Amino acid sequence: MSDQAVRGTTTGGRRAVGPVPDRALLRATALAHLARFGTTRVGLTQVLERRVQRWARRAVEGGELSEEVESRAAPLGAVIAQVVADMVELGAVDDAAFAGSRARSLTRSGRSRRAVQAHLAARGVEAETVGAVLDDALGERGQDGQDVELAAALIFARRRRAGPFAPAREGDEDAVPGDEVAVRRRKVLDAMARAGFGRATAEAALDMDPEEAEDRIIRMKSA
Structure with a gap:
C-alpha cells in the first residue's frame, strides 16, 4: 500500500485514513476535549487511546496489514502518557x-x-x-x-x-x-x-x- 493511501488520499476506492496520530495531534485532541468536559487522568488517557484506536481501525479497513498498524501504534502509549502529564502540569486535569x-x-x-x-x-x-x-x-x-x-x-x-x-x-x-x-x-x-x-x-x-x-x-x- 502506498504512503499516499495511508496518509488519507482516497485511492482505488480505498477509504481515507489520515496520518498516524502524533504528539501534536493528540495534544490538540486533549485540549479540544478538555475545553468541553472535565475529566480525570484516566479519563483523558482513555479519550486519547480511543483516538488512536479509531485511526488503527481505519488503517486496517483501508488495506494496511494489522501487524503493521499495531507496530506503528505501539509507541503511542508513551506519547499519550506524556500528553496527559502535560495537561496535569498545566492544571487542565486535576x-x-x-x-x-x-x-x-x-x-x-x-x-x-x-x-x-x-x-x-x-x-x-x-x-x-x-x-x-x-x-x-x-x-x-x-x-x-x-x-x-x-x-x-x-x-x-x-x-x-x-x-x-x-x-x-x-x-x-x-x-x-x-x-x-x-x-x-x-x-x-x-x-x-x-x-x-x-x-x-x-x-x-x-x-x-x-x-x-x-x-x-x-x-x-x-x-
Whole structure:
C-alpha cells in the first residue's frame, strides 16, 4: 500500500485514513476535549487511546496489514502518557478538583455517599483521593456527613414521590389504604438500599415532616 493511501488520499476506492496520530495531534485532541468536559487522568488517557484506536481501525479497513498498524501504534502509549502529564502540569486535569465538583453535583441530585464513591472510582480517581475529597465536599462521617447524606436521601425520596413527598399522606381524606402504603414503603426502602443509603438514613428520610424535609434540602443545596 502506498504512503499516499495511508496518509488519507482516497485511492482505488480505498477509504481515507489520515496520518498516524502524533504528539501534536493528540495534544490538540486533549485540549479540544478538555475545553468541553472535565475529566480525570484516566479519563483523558482513555479519550486519547480511543483516538488512536479509531485511526488503527481505519488503517486496517483501508488495506494496511494489522501487524503493521499495531507496530506503528505501539509507541503511542508513551506519547499519550506524556500528553496527559502535560495537561496535569498545566492544571487542565486535576483529579481532586474533578472529584470534588462531581461529588457535590451527584449528592445534590440524590446520590448516596457510597454511590458517589463508586462513581469516582470508576473514573479512575485513586481511593485515597476519593476519601479525602468526600470528607471535604460532603463532610466527614460525623454529624455534618450524616446531615448531607440525609438530605441526599430526601432528594431521592422526592424523585420517587415517597415519604414526605408522597401525594397522599396518612390522615388525608384521599389517603391510600394502609396496606398499600406499607408495600410502597418497602419498595422505596429497597430502592434506597440499592442506591447505597443505609437503612436508618432511609427510614429517617421517609418519616420526616414535609416542611423539615424541604428545609434540609434547601440548606444542603445552598451550602
